[in-house]
Amino acid sequence: MAAAASCSPSVSVLLVMAVVVVVAAAPCSAVDPVNTYCGKNMSSAQAQVSVGQVLSELVPRASAGYYATAAAGRGDSAIWGLAQCRGDIPAPDCALCAAAAARQLAGACRGSADARVWYDYCFMRYDDVDFRGLPDTGYxxxxxxxxxxxxxxxxxxxxxxxxxxxxxxxxxxxxxxxxxxxxxxxxxxxxxxxxxxxxxxxxxxxxxxxxxxxxxxxxxxxxxxxxxxxxxxxxxxxxxxxxxxxxxxxxxxxxxxxxxxxxxx
Incomplete structure (x- = not known):
């Protein structure tokens, strides 16, 4: 598994009870990611096609309704995704953030089966396991x-x-x-x-x-x-x-x- 802080480079890594990465980070705008997580390798080439389908569905639907889920593929090519904007932000900022999140995941996490990106204004993720409805505080x-x-x-x-x-x-x-x-x-x-x-x-x-x-x-x-x-x-x-x-x-x-x-x- 890999974690990449997108606002600034990592300056040290400490190994304790957990893996801790400390970076100097300035607050990020609606189109600059706070952090990106890319984990697990894709199990099939077709899964990458499913990722593209999921991301392309999430952007317009989340932009319109501030929240969306999507799924594509079957078997080892199945991918589930979720996108959400913060409920208080203006609609144009939601659309900008959702589009930026999809581009970030498609680029930074290409080949990863578990990917997540955090922004000030939105959050987006996809996985080859259906995570929807399950509270996740593991990362x-x-x-x-x-x-x-x-x-x-x-x-x-x-x-x-x-x-x-x-x-x-x-x-x-x-x-x-x-x-x-x-x-x-x-x-x-x-x-x-x-x-x-x-x-x-x-x-x-x-x-x-x-x-x-x-x-x-x-x-x-x-x-x-x-x-x-x-x-x-x-x-x-x-x-x-x-x-x-x-x-x-x-x-x-x-x-x-x-x-x-x-x-x-």
Whole structure:
């Protein structure tokens, strides 16, 4: 299996209980991947044809409805795919992101039977095993802001409350797998929290997935001004600047530098 960070090159590899790749990563736009995963070799040449068919179906359908699944082929040529845009983004950005994701998977992961790509605005994957409906937290990305909060303890308390609400909201039946929360920490400092899930999993599983992502944050991001934990079924994120829609009218601050940790157990 291989993991490739697309926003910047890898600078070190640590071997511990999991394989961890640390990279210096700047926040990426809607058409720049946060990370790409390519794993398992194709079992047949026809499977690559199935990949092309799946990707070509996912792009227009996800662009139109923010979510799509597709399947093609039979036996050892069977491929299943999923694409989803973040529910708060404008429709043109969804279309751009879905198209970029398909190009990335077709190029970077050609010959791979399991491929996934994460963007700020969307997520896309395909596999030679039908993964749809199964919560997947087996592969994780953690992005952490290199800057600490000016009042770390107060910030940490506020951040935990915000993200606990995000996890609870994500698991609600009426949330559609998208949760957004904001809290003011002190004058001029607010915390913006977001959680979202792929629509193939249930609301209950979405809440559990986001809660697991939130639970990882103290392990890597305590006192940090921003953090993201991304799985293949959900993600959780907080920042000190508005990054989700609708924007609250504040001027978006510079995001700063980020480190990325790739957990591949």
């Amino acid at each position: 994780a990305l953690v992005l952490l802001n290199t800057q600490n909060a000016t009042d770390p303890e107060a910030f940490d308390r506020a951040q935990r409350k915000v993200m606990a609400r995000v996890a609870a909201d994500a698991g609600s039946d009426g949330g559609g797998g998208l949760a957004r929360e904001t809290a003011r920490v002190e004058k001029g400092v607010s915390i913006y929290g977001l959680g979202w899930c792929t629509r193939d999993i249930t609301a209950a599983d979405c809440g559990l997935c986001v809660a697991q992502a939130v639970a990882e944050m103290p392990n890597y991001c305590r006192f940090r001004r921003g953090c993201r934990v991304l799985y293949s079924s959900c993600m959780a994120r907080y920042e000190t600047y508005p990054f989700f829609f609708p924007l609250d009218g504040q001027t978006t601050a510079a995001a700063g530098d980020y480190d990325m940790v790739v957990l591949n157990p």
